[in-house]
Amino acid sequence: MVEVGAHATAEPLVGASDWDGGALPYRVGHKKLGMWLFIMSDSLTFGALLIAYSYARISSVAWPRPFPFFPSIVFSSVMTLCLLSSSLTMVMAVSAAKKRDKKRARKWIFATMFFGAAFVILHMIEWGHLIGDGLMAFELPEEWLKIWPGASPLFGATFFGITGLHMFHVFSGLCYLGIIALFIKRFDDEDVEISGLYWHFVDLVWMFVFPLIYLLSIKPS
Amino acid sequence: MEHQSKETKFFNMTLLLLAGGAVLVAAWDVAVSRFRGGTDDLFFVLVALLVALLFATPPILFGIRTGWFHEKFVIDDEPPATEAAAEAHAEAHGVEGESHGVSNRLFILVWIALLGLTGLEVLLGYVQLRNDLMLTILMGASIIKAALIMAYFMHLRFERMSLVLTVVPAIVVCLCLMLILFPDSFRLFHLR
Structure with missing residues (x-):
């Protein structure tokens, strides 16, 4: 079989092909592979939640569309901007770490944490x-019920459940990045890259949460 | 095809047979039901075709890698269109150093593309569109964004193909299996 990754670092291989028992079939370390497997399972968690939300929404008599341009849509757009920018700074951190420049990597990770913290704070305000307004997990505000009669009270549950779990992921990502940045001398560049993988995954999930939760429920003018 | 060992040949032929079977199932469903089942049939056909695509991917990739397609149909290696693609191309085929050789400009371009798609989505929210059309466009844009993030930010484009084939198809298949229950939500409304 032809060698696939001419660009991959040359590792000593036992067999000629991956199926013959190559020493590193994926050419990544075990920690990075573990993070990829975690990301797979976590994306299924979010996938299940988003599908359950869509299911509940379609099978309901009415579903509220309560998000006005200000504050909700403006806030959530700025939050998206924060997360995307934090992904960019995280990429810079990983590339600095690859160049063995730990000081710059730490600065970029702090920039990432700044954007992540901005996301959490803005989300809390939102x-x-x-x-x-009176929204609870299983209770809609009175005014909403007047505008959308028979609207499902599940709105609050899905909204707080999905965005809350996402916010929890952002928060744990902040802790993770904080530990990496504080003790960066003990970690090598692959550890920084793995934390970056997790951070990008959190960003990726928001790319689905934002349109499904917010943009499909914009208040009609 | 002197590189192709017996196992590889068997593996590829099995996958191609499975892909053909999935296409046959989809065709059979279209022929028998003619979409009388509405969304059920649509989902069934889509899932069958997707499964076929997933089964067919490894043999096709193998064919591209070993140059089988180049032998059968002469395909010119087109020069990459944009500069970003050129850089990515050079990255993917060049030597990978300590810094992985990707310039920061490429990542900034990806970031701008992501911002542009997000802006487009927010704009679409204020154009009065049918719900299903809106959902399709939003999900399409989101999947493109997710692919960009995975390919460039998560570095998957520069990893080995075996890692990509382990991670991506598994997620896609699992999410599609979850979606199989989805047509029930349309029916549930009428059952009450």
Whole structure:
């Protein structure tokens, strides 16, 4: 079989092909492979939640579309911008770490954490608006029921459940990145790259949560 | 095809047979039901075709890698269209150094593309569209965004093909299996 990755670093292989028992069939370390497997399972968790949300929405008599341009859509768009920018700074951190420049890598990770923290804070404020309107996990505000009669109370459950789990992921990502940045001398460049994988995954999930939760529920003018 | 060992040949032929079987199942469903089942049939056919595509992917990739397609149908190696593609191309085929050789400009271009797609999505939210059309466009844009993030930010484009084939098809198949239950949600409304 022809060698696939001419660009991959040359590792000593036992057999000629992957199926003959190559020493590193994926050409990545075990930690990185583990993170990829975790990302697979976690994406199934979010996939199940989003599919359950869509299922509940379609099979309901009415579903509220409560998000006005300001504050909800503006806030969530800025949050998306924050997450995308944090992904970019994380890429810079990984590339600095690859160049063995740990000081710059640490600075870029702090920039990533700044954007991530901005995301969490903005999201908290946005939650505060909705809770202030009277939205609860299984209860809709009175005014919403007047606009959308018979609207499913599951709205709050799906909204808080999905965005809450995502926010929890962002928060744990912040802790993870903080540990990597603080003790960066003990970690090598692959560890930084693995934390980057997790961070990009959190970004990727938001790319599905944002349109499905927010953009499909924009308040009709 | 002197590189092709017996196992590889068997593996590829089995996958191609399975892909053909999945296409036959899809065709059979179209012929028998003629979409009388509505969304059920649509989902069934889509899932069958997707499974066929997934089964056919490894043999096709193998064919591309070993140059089988070049022998059968002469395909010119087109020069990459954009500069970003050129850089990516050079990256993928060039030597990979300590820095992985990808310039930061490429990542900034990807970031701009992601921002553009997000802006487009938000804009679409304010254009009055049918719900299903809107959902399709939004999901299409999101899948493109996810692919960009996975390919460039998560570096999957520069990893070995075996890792990509382990990670991506498994997620796609599992998510499709979850979606199989989805047509029930349309029916549930009428059952009450």
